[in-house]
Amino acid sequence: MDKKHMDKKERAKERREKRRQEISLLRTIPYSDHQRWWSKETIAVVTGANRGIGFEIAHQLAVHGLTVIVTSRDTGVGEEATKVLQEGGLNVFCHQLDIVDPSSINVFVEWVQQNYGGIDILVNNAAVNFNLGTDNSVEFAEQVIGTNYFGTKSMIKAMIPLMRHSSHGARIVNVSSRLGRLNGKKNRIGDAILKQGLEDVETLSEELIDETVNKFLEQVKDGSWTSGGWPESHTDYSISKLAVNAYTRLMAKMLSDRPEGEKIIINCYCPGSARTAMTNWAGQISPEEGADTGVWLALLPDQLVTGNFFAERRELTF
Ligand SMILES: NC(=O)c1ccc[n+]([C@@H]2O[C@H](COP(=O)([O-])OP(=O)(O)OC[C@H]3O[C@@H](n4cnc5c(N)ncnc54)[C@H](OP(=O)(O)O)[C@@H]3O)[C@@H](O)[C@H]2O)c1
Numbered sequence: 001m002d003k004k005h006m007d008k009k010e011r012a013k014e015r016r017e018k019r020r021q022e023i024s025l026l027r028t029i030p031y032s033d034h035q036r037w038w039s040k041e042t043i044a045v046v047t048g049a050n051r052g053i054g055f056e057i058a059h060q061l062a063v064h065g066l067t068v069i070v071t072s073r074d075t076g077v078g079e080e081a082t083k084v085l086q087e088g089g090l091n092v093f094c095h096q097l098d099i100v101d102p103s104s105i106n107v108f109v110e111w112v113q114q115n116y117g118g119i120d121i122l123v124n125n126a127a128v129n130f131n132l133g134t135d136n137s138v139e140f141a142e143q144v145i146g147t148n149y150f151g152t153k154s155m156i157k158a159m160i161p162l163m164r165h166s167s168h169g170a171r172i173v174n175v176s177s178r179l180g181r182l183n184g185k186k187n188r189i190g191d192a193i194l195k196q197g198l199e200d201v202e203t204l205s206e207e208l209i210d211e212t213v214n215k216f217l218e219q220v221k222d223g224s225w226t227s228g229g230w231p232e233s234h235t236d237y238s239i240s241k242l243a244v245n246a247y248t249r250l251m252a253k254m255l256s257d258r259p260e261g262e263k264i265i266i267n268c269y270c271p272g273s274a275r276t277a278m279t280n281w282a283g284q285i286s287p288e289e290g291a292d293t294g295v296w297l298a299l300l301p302d303q304l305v306t307g308n309f310f311a312e313r314r315e316l317t318f
Pocket residue numbers: 047048049050051052053054072073074097098099100124125126127128147151175176177178270271272273274275276277278279283
């Protein structure tokens with residue numbers, strides 16, 4: 001690597017480290033009584049909360065005093081994770097939920113309705129990825145897109161009717177990734193017209209997002225995806241997160257005409273490269289740090305931003 005390149009990398013590393021320290025300081029500042037719009041009656045649902053970043057989001061929300069529903073596709077594993085949090089004195093309950101199984105979603109919705117009447121926060125964290133390092137297999141592309149995009153979308157559609165009305169607004173946080181950015185330095189969509197269509201919230205539609213991911217999946221089937229102009233690294237995962245990001249913007253627009261007192265704000269964020277099973281524990285930050293921006297977005301006290309993409313508590317372009 002040449003010196004110029006090296007310096008740039010070093011500077012980026014320094015900036016990341018500085019922000020990391022700033023956030024660890026910010027995390028020590030308690031929310032004031034005036035900022036705390038939530039209480040023990042506030043209900044947060046976290047998907048894929050049995051481990052990794054999802055577990056940490058559930059943990060941190062419960063430490064802030066909310067009631068948290070840990071959901072997990074495996075009941076036993078979910079119960080184990082919940083027990084750990086309950087033993088710490090936290091108000092946490094659990095329920096089975098597989099976000100790609102419509103009957104599991106239906107049972108969950110019924111259970112929430114009967115036991116809580118509604119929810120205030122939904123964190124869509126559950127996702128899969130099958131490529132590590134520089135691997136780029138598309139063997140599991142259908143499962144990746146099916147879980148990360150279609151599963152997240154199914155949860156949003158199923159939970160919106162359950163979101164309670166309040167003056168501070170209900171919240172949806174989608175755990176996404178920088179790999180799904182349309183305007184990132186790397187990993188861009190090659191088709192300029194498609195990129196523009198996905199970028200402009202006026203032309204963005206659910207059909208366009210579905211068509212985009214389905215086109216990729218068709219190309220995976222016929223073997224032509226390598227010349228399809230798709231993101232070059234972690235292609236299936238990047239496309240799934242690009243779709244999550246686009247759907248976040250679209251939903252924010254669709255939800256924006258709800259009357260005062262019935263607002264739902266929706267944002268997405270990248271946790272950063274975290275040491276979890278998904279990265280084979282090779283990330284640069286802990287799951288606790290990876291959870292931070294998600295928790296911060298779920299609890300936003302006043303500036304009720306919606307339809308944006310964040311990382312390290314800062315807004316980024318899509
Ligand atoms: N780690 C990183 O560096 C990184 C970077 C950027 C973005 N992210 C995002 O952060 C989120 C959390 O990832 P992580 O690193 O914590 O990964 P992880 O440890 O692999 O956790 C993923 C969670 O999702 C669950 N899940 C997968 N498919 C599901 C389904 N169909 N229904 C319900 N739950 C399902 C998993 O359940 P099982 O235990 O049953 O498998 C697990 O609880 C994901 O959205 C990921 O894309 C992570």
